[in-house]
Amino acid sequence: MIQPRPRTIPEATVARLAVYLRVLTGLADGGRTTVSSGELASAAGVNPAGLRKDLSHLGSCGVRGVGYDVRALRERIARVLGAERSRPCVLVGIGNLGTALADYAGFGSRGFHFVGLFDASPARVGHTIGGLTVQPMEELETAVTATDASIGVIATPADVAQQVCDRLVEAGVRSILNFAPATLTAPAGVDVRPVDLSVELQVLAFLGQQRAVPAAEVTA
Amino acid sequence: MIQPRPRTIPEATVARLAVYLRVLTGLADGGRTTVSSGELASAAGVNPAGLRKDLSHLGSCGVRGVGYDVRALRERIARVLGAERSRPCVLVGIGNLGTALADYAGFGSRGFHFVGLFDASPARVGHTIGGLTVQPMEELETAVTATDASIGVIATPADVAQQVCDRLVEAGVRSILNFAPATLTAPAGVDVRPVDLSVELQVLAFLGQQRAVPAAEVTA
DNA sequence: AGCCGCTTGTGAACGCAGGAACAAAGTCGC
């Protein structure tokens, strides 16, 4: 039993660790060397106790009475998240959204870089975005194999998203981020993470509507 | 006690309701009139029992032995979510991402439309995107008041996101969708929903990495 | 008209996440 640390980290904790990592990087750039859980929690918008519980999943790294060493904690989280080396990603569907993603410089500093851009439209193929040239879909499989891309991003229309997903899986991609408003099915062992902006807006709208209703509740 | 239905719907349920709504719209367009919970659940990628529990939050709407009437259920969900009439939104930061959002036709069919586009850069102001002209930041407050915009979307760089948030709140916006990688603070009564794509990628990367590790676990 | 099969809706159990409180531990001041 060399590993007393439980292998399983809750997914909600993982998402927060990524936020802590971003905040810590900002603090380090600002010259801070140590930070307390309360300070870090308020900067990340979470509860201090919850933050300490999250950090406890990766072993004691703080000093009682002082706080956490910013650089050491950042290193620790980066190692757990596997953010030490940059991961190669491929992007399919270079339309409005896909172009913005391909052009986004922020992914590089967070451990991700695109190694391939693909589109079915001849009008898009050949354009250069963020230093990469858009390739036709025929080259998807060979490019994924050659670059050993680990993450695929889908930004195509919804009606072809499943086909694109299948081709990515077939090519060996095991992690997929899907922006198309469609529910994708993939075999076991493949993670598909949907990002549906309309759903986010609808949740916001519902919360706002519910906030307005309770006042009229007493009138019933 | 005229309202036997509990006023509180779990947020996780609300997000799934939005997905059901999308799936139901697709089914209705395909000509389907009824659908069973199992079918709808598999199309939405959730557990059938969970789907029924979600729907139970808005009262019985199904017919035992038959299933749900597609149109009626869609109407019911749309009413609960407040998606019957389109909600006016303002978008701040018309860069790469903001342009894609402003140009996106899909929001209209999901109950949202932009009534104002704003940017601080003179190079952006005056451009027309999706039928709207980009306005300077000075006009934000008056435009929000005039259009009674209920939702604000932030697509500016992270270092000015908090200022933009403050101005939106000051102008009367009570729901904010934030794409900038920054933790925003807002007064009580204002909902801020972050969408951090880097975090999504990092969660994917972690899950993929964890999937690969267990095989080597026995070697320790 | 009565029975059968199918599907919904709900009740209970389980597991998990979140929050508060407390003990351990280390540092700073004297």
Added chain:
DNA sequence: GCGACTTTGTTCCTGCGTTCACAAGCGGCT
């Protein structure tokens, strides 16, 4: 060198979300 204060790490507990399982209800068939 010692005491007190600060902050972490953990433990307990409460509440929520999810899943399973079953009884109730309705349509269709005979």
